[in-house]
Amino acid sequence: MISQARMFALKVIMATSLCCFVLSVGAQDTDPSEVGALRAIRSRLVDPNKYLNWSKGDPCKSNWTGVLCFYGPLDDGHLHVQEILLLNTNLSGSLAPEIGQLSYMRILDFMWNQLSGNIPKEIGNIKSLELMLLSGNKFSGSLPEEFGFLPNLSRIQIDSNNLSGPLPKSFANLTEMRHIHLNNNSISGQIPPELYVLPKLVHILLDNNNLSGYLPEEFSMLPALEILQLDNNNFSGSQIPASYGNMSRLLKLSLRNCSLQGPVPDLSKIPGLGYLDLSWNSLSGTIPSNRLSNNITTIILSNNQLNGTISRNFSGLPILQILSLENNLLTGSVPSNVWQNMTFNGTQRLILDFENNSLTSISGIPSPPANVTIMLKGNPACGNANTLNISQFCGFQDGEFTSLESLTNSSSSCPSQACPTDQSYEYVPTNPISCRCAAPIRVGYRMKSPGFSDFLPYMDPLERFLANGLQLNRSQLYMDSFAWENGPRLRLYIKLYPDNSSIFNVSEILRIRDLFTGWHIPHNDVFGPFELLNFTLLGPYAYVIPASQKSGLSRGSLAGILIGTIVGTITLSAAISLLIKRRGAGYRHTPSRKRLLSRVQMKVDGVKGFNYKEMSLATNNFSDSAQVGQGGYGKVYKGILADGTVVAIKRAQEDSLQGSKEFFTELELLSRLHHRNLVSLVGYCDEANEQVNTVHHQSGMLSSIVDSRMGDYPSDCLEKFAELALKCCQHESEARPSITEVVRELEMIMHMISESDVTPSDTNTSFSSGVFTPVSSSSMPTGSASMISSSITSTITSTNGSDPISRGVSSTIVPR
Known part of the structure; x- marks a missing residue:
């Protein structure tokens, strides 16, 4: 039977094997080609606000600003960039063609910056790209044909730029495309009718461009199209295809100011149509008499050459907000049933604009509810306004809905001083x-x-x-x-x-x-x-930045790696077990400075045990932006726990990890130390090869915790005390004194004070004006001692006596 020591050795080796696997996965770096691409991109960007931190470390592991990566390596063993999110960061410059080397990227977002130049055609090499978001910049030139060969692209949003040239016909290859948002540019030429083959296309927003030619009749075959918005283009002489009335999914048709001619098509067969704007064209003929969808909110046919009468089928549309027919050639009377068959709630309004036509009267009794605005100015009916009792409709009318509003905050009665x-x-x-x-x-x-x-x-x-x-x-x-x-x-x-x-x-x-x-x-x-x-x-x-996304490893890959690791571990363990039996030799465990997965079960009274995920979330994955300090033992981060508590989190670096028992002993000691100038221990984390302790975060100036009575003591004692303090603050661990040396120095200083002939009452030495002058510093660093010697502990007793060292903490430190 294997002895307990041998069994322990076997467990250690098994744990080490598993640990090595975990570390081998976690130690991967970003793909070198992607690192080079990011550096090339950075070299072309102008960052006046110094928002980007792309100069240090590994992009994925160091959380470069706006760079989001897969949480774990992919099948090639590297980490890869998944998203670039640099929305509204005041960047200028241009995009480097090396951006095409980010071959795993899914989202590219540089919206609302000031980037200029051509959009690199090399983006067409990123076959994984799903969202191309470049709106609100100053890009110029044509859209590259290469963009039409991105098999996963579902949204291209490059509106509000200075793009010119035609729409690429290659866009007809984008079978995943749902949103084409290219409005507010200078794109010219014919809209490619080939786009009708796109099975998932939902929105076409091409308004405010220089498009010409004709409206593609083929668009009526787009099976998913909901919005067709082409306002302010120049389709001179073109007509609205009658087949547009067969767009069964259409919700909005907006063709304002497009130089269109011909009749208004019958759109009554579109069941969900909610918004129709065909204004500022040269449309002629009569308004179709068939009733539109009950979902319609907006009908704008103004500024055309429409004639005939106003159809009574405009009545009873339950959520209609505006019917605008001004500046046409309409005759006859205004049918009052347009508003009489509607029910209005408190905020609902209806605007009926019939100005500048040839209308002669209002049918029925002209007494609409207060929610209804009727505008008849410029019609013959207003010549007989008094007779027809319609004067109120013939003057100036407010035909606008609320366009700008800041809503009222009703919490003004709360005490202002209680909320910072x-x-x-x-x-x-x-x-x-x-x-x-x-x-x-x-x-x-x-x-x-x-x-x-x-x-x-x-x-x-x-x-x-x-x-x-x-x-x-x-x-x-x-x-x-x-x-x-x-x-x-x-x-x-x-x-x-x-x-x-x-x-x-x-x-x-x-x-x-x-x-x-x-x-x-x-x-x-x-x-x-x-x-x-x-x-x-x-x-x-303010310190929060986007974190990396979850792993791109497939379940099959993870399962294969895990199974392989388990099999390898079992095989290795069996071999070691056999070796131990044959040799019959005892095994003596040599402690490693790396943390082993087998650990002491910790439970410290009054101190919460956190898991690694909670610590990671509190510090935004231990990001550099949350770091507030660093020493030989590790780094200190400012963190915010899930309950809103602000804490300082000290994370041991790998070569400073203690054994589990030593870490537990330190936690027990820290949990018992209580003083107004000592930060209190909140919790700890001892999982995932981590040793992390968490204390209350205190900010303030160094001078706020220095005892003002220190000026009452001899200057040579103060100099020695300051010299010791500076030694303890050295960055390199070799330069810092041990606990034993600190105790010895403190005892010597205390002896000098006790032997001094100068008393606090007769000294003229000032702490602020004497030999030692305090320096105004940033927040006081917090955290426990980097190492506590196993042979020395401290007995600290609270006292009200004059104490030059720790403001109320007894100067007696007894080594055991």
């Missing part, structure tokens, strides 16, 4: 009675093609929709303001508040950000496509 607004905290406005103070996430959000004209009736539904999409409670979301912009587009400013706490934890921030940047919020027919303008993290969130 200078640190970006504020009272939660959705629950003013409780006066709960919290730090919000600020989000700029824009609807690019909303399906309504009046936002007020849709404000509450939008808030509920976003709260559900973000997996938040309704009370956590507050609409701060909104503004209509040219397009029309709707800009929103939203604040998100933590639930029942003062701040979000890091994992929740990153989860919410990912929902916005990855377009994971579910699609909505009425609200249409959106874009993220800003995701602003202030105050307690």
Whole structure:
């Protein structure tokens, strides 16, 4: 039978084998070609705000700003870049062609910067790319044909740039494409009719370009198309194909100011049509008499050459907000049943604009409810306004919906001094009675093609929709303001508040950000496509940066590696067991400085045991931006726990790890030390090859904890004390004194003081003006001693006596 010592040796070797496997996986670096590509990209970028930290370390392991990687290596053994998220970071310069070497990237997001030059055609080499997001820059030149050969691309969003040239016909190859957003550029030429083959295409936004030619009739065969928005182009002489009336999924058709001619097509067969704008064209003939969908909110046919009468089938449309027919050649009377068959709630309005036609009267009794605005100026009927009792409709009318509004915060009755607004905290406005103070996430959000004209009736539904999409409670979301912009587009400013706490934890921030940047919020027919303008993290969130995503290893790969490791470990263990039996030799364990997976079961009274994930989330994966200090033992990070507690987290570096028993002994000792100038131990983590202890974070100046009475003692004693303190603060461990040497020096200083003839009452030495002058410093470093000798402990007794060393801590330190 194998002895207990031999069994222990066997377990150690098995654990070491498994540990080596884990370390071999975790020690991988970013693919060298991708590192080179990122450095080339950085060399072309101008970063006036010094936002990027792309100069040090490994991109994936060092959390380069905006670079998100797969959590683990892929099949080639390297880490790979999955996303570049540099939204609204005030970058200028250009994109380097080496960006095409990021062959595993899924999301490319440089939206709302000032990048210029051509968009590199080499992006067409990134076959994994799903989202190409370059809106709001100054890119020029043509769209490369190479972009049409990205098999996974589902969204190309390069609006609000200076692009020119034609749309590539190769886009017809993008079988995963759902969103083509290229509005607000100078793209010219014919829209490729070949795009009709795209089976998943939902949105075509090409408004505000220089497109010409004809409207492709083939678009009526797009099976998933919901929005066709082509305003402000020049399809001179072209007609709207009658087949557009067969687009069964269409929700919005906007062809404003496109130089179109011919009749208005019959769109009554489109069951979900909610928004129709054909204004500012040269359309002629009569308005189709067939009734449109009950989902219609907006009908704008103004500024054309339409004749005939106003159809009575405009009546009874339950959510209609605007019917605009001004500046046409319409005759006859205005049918009053347009508004008589509608039911209005408190915020719902209906605008009927019939100005500048040839209308002669209003049928029925002209007494609409207050929610209805009728505009008849410029019609013959207004010549008989008094007779017809319609004078109120013939003057100036407010034909605009609310276009700009800052919503009222109802928490003004809460005490202002109780919520630190200078640190970006504020009272939660959705629950003013409780006066709960919290730090919000600020989000700029824009609807690019909303399906309504009046936002007020849709404000509450939008808030509920976003709260559900973000997996938040309704009370956590507050609409701060909104503004209509040219397009029309709707800009929103939203604040998100933590639930029942003062701040979000890091994992929740990153989860919410990912929902916005990855377009994971579910699609909505009425609200249409959106874009993220800003995701602003202030105050307690200022240090948070995106973290890497989960592993790209397939389940099969993981299973294969795991099985292989287990088999190899069993084989190795069997061989070692046989060797031990044959030799019959005893085994003496030599402690390794690396942590072994077998460890002492720890439980320290009053101290919480954290897992590694909690520590990682609290420090944003131990990011450099959260680091506040470093020594020979390891690094100190500022962290925020899930409950909002701000802590200092000291993480041992690999060559400073202690044995489990030693670590446990240190924790027990630290848990018993209590003093106003000592930070208290909050918790620890001893899993995943880690030794981490967590203490309350205290910020302040060094002078705030130095005893003012130190000026009452001889200057030579103070010099020696300062000299000892400086030695203890040396960065290199070899230069720092041992605990034994510190005790010896302190005892010598205490002896000098006791032998001194100078007493506190008669000395004129000043701490601030004498030999030793305190230096104003940054926050006091916190943490436990780097090493506690197993042969020395300290007995520290609180006293009210004058004490030059630790402000109330007894100077008696007894070695055992």
